[in-house]
Amino acid sequence: MGVTAPATGAPGGTPGVYSNTHYLLLGELLERVTGTTAERYITRNVIERAGLRDTELPTGPHVDGPHSRIYESWFGMIDPPRDYSVYDMSWVGPAASLTSTVTDLNRFYAMLLAGEIVSPSSLAQMQRTVRIASQEGRTIDYGLGLHPMEGADQGAFWGHGGTVWGGGALAMIRADGTRQMAVAVNLQRWNKLDSSGRPGPLPSTRHSxxxxxxxxxxxxxxxxxxxxxxxxxxxxxxxx
Known part of the structure; x- marks a missing residue:
């Protein structure tokens, strides 16, 4: 579906556009180069190598071990929110089917910035950014699976976020490796669409x-x- 959709711009033009299709294509390329599935290669060379004990690429709709339930609101149009705790995400392949914990996410990013996952030269390539349009409609700096974020009075952080039906996560680590965080949420898109069809601000209890x-x-x-x-x-x- 992604490759048959209309082009969003000229190749190499800026800003680019973030898309899971890019990661699906990278998965296909990885399989051609290594001769094994992307899931097996990532499991052997990243997950196991980094000692991520609660991270996997499931092959079915169930998540092993204790885990939170996840609910999708779809901008208030699914009311009450639907439970997506049992759902097969294999259709997106390595682009968005990985399950993990905040502990494993923090461990992964700490090892990544310490040069224990990829070489320093590869990490430098990951941190070389271009301007792209994100899924939220913002224009951001984006590298190879990483993008920089600014923490309040904390300097630059590197990390990534993502969402699936009902669940989402954001993990980041300061450039010097001294501060990091990972957050997981189990209710997605609970804000409403505005009159133009764009997602409005998230509900706040501060003024209510x-x-x-x-x-x-x-x-x-x-x-x-x-x-x-x-x-x-x-x-x-x-x-x-």
Whole structure:
């Protein structure tokens, strides 16, 4: 589907456009060069080499071991949010099917910037950036699987984020390796679309006395919406 879509610009033009299709093509290239699947090569040469104990590229819809459930709101159009905890992401291949933990993500980025995953020259290539349009519609600097971010009074960080149906993660590490963080969320696109069809700002409780959230049973058959004034929680309704 990606290669049959209309071109977004001339090859090499700026800004470029971020797309998972690029990573699918890289996976195909990796298989041609190594003679094995991208999943096997990444598992052997990255995941196992880095000692990532809870990271894998699943071959089916289930995630092994304890894990959080994930829910998709799709800008309020899926109400209540749908449970995507059991979902086969193999259709995107190595572009977005990897599962991990924040502990493993922090370990990976610390080793990457320390030169323990790729050589210093390869890391320098990863950090050589060009301007691209991100999936959020912003123009950012982007390298080879890395992009720089600025932390408040903390200087430059390197990392990456991503989302799938219901789940998302962001991991970053300061350029000098002294600070890092990884965040995972289990509800996606809970903001609304504005009149132009673009995602609006995320709901904030800073200017509101009340926020709401859905609490769902594991099988998604029963969901209850809770209002949350400061310091309390009470049930205010049940969807049909």
């Amino acid at each position: 006395r009340r926020s709401t959230a859905w609490r769902c049973t594991a099988d998604q058959r029963e969901c209850v919406r809770y209002a949350r004034p400061p310091g309390s929680a009470r049930r205010i309704g049940r969807p049909p």
